[in-house]
Amino acid sequence: MPGSVRMKTVLATLLIAALLALAGMAVFIAGGFYDISATEPHTPPVHALLEATMRRSVKVRAADIVTPPLGDAATVERGAACYRDHCLQCHGGPGVPHGDIAKGLQPLPDPLAGAVRQWRPRELYWIVRHGIKMSGMPAWETRLPDADLWAVVAFLDRLPELSPAAFTETLAATRGARCLSASQGCESPGCRPIETADTHPLQHRDAQERAKLLLRQYACPACHMIPGIVGAQTHVGPPLAGLxxxxxxAGKLPNDADNLVRWIRSPQSVDPSTAMPDMGVTEAHARQMAAYLESLR
Incomplete structure (x- = not known):
């Protein structure tokens, strides 16, 4: 058989195999054969595939991150406050169980006492900053300054050393501290708003990507279809194409950037009958979101 004919045969065979695989996948999906309920775990092969994909994805994306010094007591204490406010309900801690919501997630959130044995600090930082798709792990990039993202990593580095009693005492010692999120304001002495915090990771994206990230992180696609943002075909709120x-x-305010910022930040002050809730959007974040939405023509 001539070489060209042999090559055509191989390519045709591969094409047919690919088409059959796609057809089989389509039948599998259309038939609803895979149980996606959270009361059943993934099958072992699917769990292993997702776990391996997640680990390689994190390691590759975190490879160039430079880890700052994390050993000082103030950083660890700040990380303990952030852990108490944002991590404890899902991950628990030594002697402290997962919260009820976390117990119903699938996959279950890992206890973090052993996280530093599985991940380098830069990888933990990447996970805290970006979250993990389809796992329940949220991204904190838009809500915590970079220093606090690293503070969480510093506390996780100390976590394996803490007994249940020491863990409880450590969290109790942070009772007067607050791990401020973007929506909580900045009232304590020496606190800087999250948008102006040094080296905040959100600053490293272009304006359009920042705006789309903020729209996602403030859950806007849960109710609205927004051009440029992948999400469910939802009809709870009006689509925002051509805004x-x-x-x-909202049939109330002349359409300009200032009024859109006002609507985004406090919709019910404009229209008390609206179902759109106050999502705790900061002024700076609302202006970035409004600039993108006003560009949708």
Whole structure:
């Protein structure tokens, strides 16, 4: 058989095999054969595939991150406050169980006492900053300054050393401290708003990508279809395509950037009957979101 004919045969065979695989996948999906309920775990092969994919993804993306010094007591204490406020309900701690919501997640959130044995500090930072898709692990990039993201990592580094009693005492010692999120304001002495915090990771994206990230992180696609943002085909709120061409916002306010910021931050102060909730959007974040939405023409 000539070489060219042999090559065509091989390519045709591969094409047919690929088409059969796609057809089989389509039948599998359309038939609803895979149980996606959270009361049943993934099958072992699927769990192993997802776990391996997640680990390689984190390691590759975190490879160039430079880890700052993490050993000082103030950083660890700040990390303990952030852990108490944002991590404890899902991951528990020594002698402290997962919260009820976490117990119903699938996969279950890992206890973090052994995290430093599985991950390098830069990898833990990447996970805290970006979260993990389809796991329940949220991204904190838009809600915590970079120093606090690293403070969480510093506390995780100390966590294996803490007995149940020491863990409880450590969290109790942070009772007067607050791990401020973007929506909680910045009232304590020496606190800087999250948008101006040094080296905040959100600063390293271009304006359009920052705006789309913020729209996702404030859950806007849960109710609205927004051009440029992948999400469910939801019809709870109106689609936002062409928002920049509309004369009025929510039928109430003239359509300009300042009014859109006002609507995003406090919709019920504009229209008490609206179902749109106050999502705790900061002024700076609302302006970035409004700039993107006004560009949708």
């Amino acid at each position: 920049g061409r509309r004369e009025r916002i």
